[in-house]
Amino acid sequence: MGNSSVTSAVNTTCLFDEDFLITMMPPVFTILFILAASFNSFSLWILCFQIKKKTPVDILMLNLCAGDLGFSLTNPLLIIYHSKNNQWMFGNFMCKLLVFLIFSSMLVSVFFLACISSYQCYMVIRPIQSQNRITKKCTIVLSVTIWLVTCAFISMAFFTTNVSEKNGKLHCLSLNEGITSGNLLSSTITLSILGFMIPFGFLFVSTILIRQQLSNPALTSQSQQRGQHAVKMMVIVLFIFMVCFFPPVVTRLLVATMDHGNCPLFQKVGKLYYSSLPFLHLHGILNPIVYCYASTKYREKVIQILRRWKCVKKSMATSSNLNVIEAKL
Template sequence: MERKFMSLPSSISTSEIEPNGTFSNNNSYKNCTNENFKRDFYPIVYLIIFVWGALGNGFSIYIFLQPHKKSTSVNVFMLNLAISDLLFTTTLPFRADYYIRGSNWIFGDLACRIMSYSMYVNMYSSIYFLTVLSIMRFLATVHPFRFLHVTSIRSAWVLCGIIWIFIMASSTMLLNSGSEQKGNVTLCLELNLNKIIKLKTMNYISLVVGFLLPFCTLNICYLLIIRALLKMEVPESRLRVSHRKALTTIAIALIIFLLCFLPYHILRTFHLAVWEVNTCRERLHKAVIITLALAAANTCFNPLLYYFVGENFKERLRSAFRKGHPQKTKYSCLGCVWLKK
């Protein structure tokens, strides 16, 4: 199990769990029978997420940074989300190596601390960026003039900065958990279960503030947009497009929540609730292993959001491809002139 803490408002910290099947406390060290499953499952999944996530988010960042005559607050949130995902994917090869070696960490204590920190900074920053992005889409669609100052680019950068500071500062407790020597191996990503009562309390706080509050906000935005569409007639094509983009944004965000974040938070909470000393629930441990991989896979699904609902994303994409093939375009035009002659 992975020892993870995330501090939320007012110095409240929370526990995150990666069930590696290993229990450690001051008196005993019990190995649950999930080592072979982890060794086969984690490296393959993490490396797939690394390749897909690094390519998708790296390319998306490149597209977002292309100069364009029109910039929007939506792209600011998407750019920050892509940066968060790309930073996290760079840690996945190290995680894969750890499990390939049979849960033996070779990269030092500092790198071990960064592994836990990066995982949950990415998870909760993604949750908040997706939520705020959906709120901004909702406000810009249903109340386009009343909240014009809130949806400005400057406000978007300020809000992104607040989210980064909040998540990174509240996750500093993760940096207190480093590697641990056990015999001939160096453990990392392990959970010390001698403070299980405290971990349960912190988990419930994290569940409410880090997941349930944003998840309920997304659902409310989705229902309010549907209600607004049913009540008003929108003859202008531009408004119809904006409503469609708002619905699509929130719908994709909800799918990511349901697929990536909801299963993990449910099983993590259930696992802590039923945990008992010297009890190994192998099926439950495997289920949480799978849901943690799904949580990490959110980095692969976010580029779909950029492509389908990013402002001017397709135009920027076409512009980037034209810049990448200037010679081909030039010679094609010369050929056209020659044929006309």
């Protein structure tokens, strides 16, 4: 192609056949985009404009929601890419930018999920100290730090990511680019540790600590109720990790570590990896459930809005029926 930034496929390497993505990904990503963008826009509206006095957990949820919304907004480019027969038409820089947005938004979401879970754990174990030590200012500083560190780390994508060429077409976010450039294994291990193992460890330990605290007979009924509520939230977060993040991490590790000389097996594992990617995008739809357990004010606002909409809908139905009756008379 005459472009030094484009990685040419190596003929001696088994490259993955990505043609099945043309029919699979556009409808799946379209549905995920509509649901995730709608849910997170609604949640962001509540957190920004309906909750006036924000607590530390509200600030963490707002940042998590912003990360999820940013992640969902990358879907239109992916939909166009796969709809155009997996041909990337937006240039090498836009491919780098897309990779940066996807992985930075994903890591930010994972980190804030871990922060919310750790906050709930600390609230249950040390209820008095947590109110004095975890302030809004401290939470804002933590949030800014997470965004800056994550973006600085993922900015390496601008130096390591390029479009790849296969059969005369340019591809973005392709496993083949990582294989031919030789950085697939290192990037996979780094993302697996930072984006799954460490946050999952925080969640698992937090859940155990809360369960141990609940076994204390000296706890008041209010503390027991708060602890049980926190455990339910932890279970949902662990479920999100296992359903949304675990399959892509495991399958990508398999692809990165397996012998590419066994081409038929590589094709099957690669197909498993690509099939697990929609689950990764599913976390933006499931995270709003966590908000209902993490914040009482958020849950109350959602209930108020739903009741208001229900009353409006009932009023409109009544008005419509009256109009029909008047028309008959």
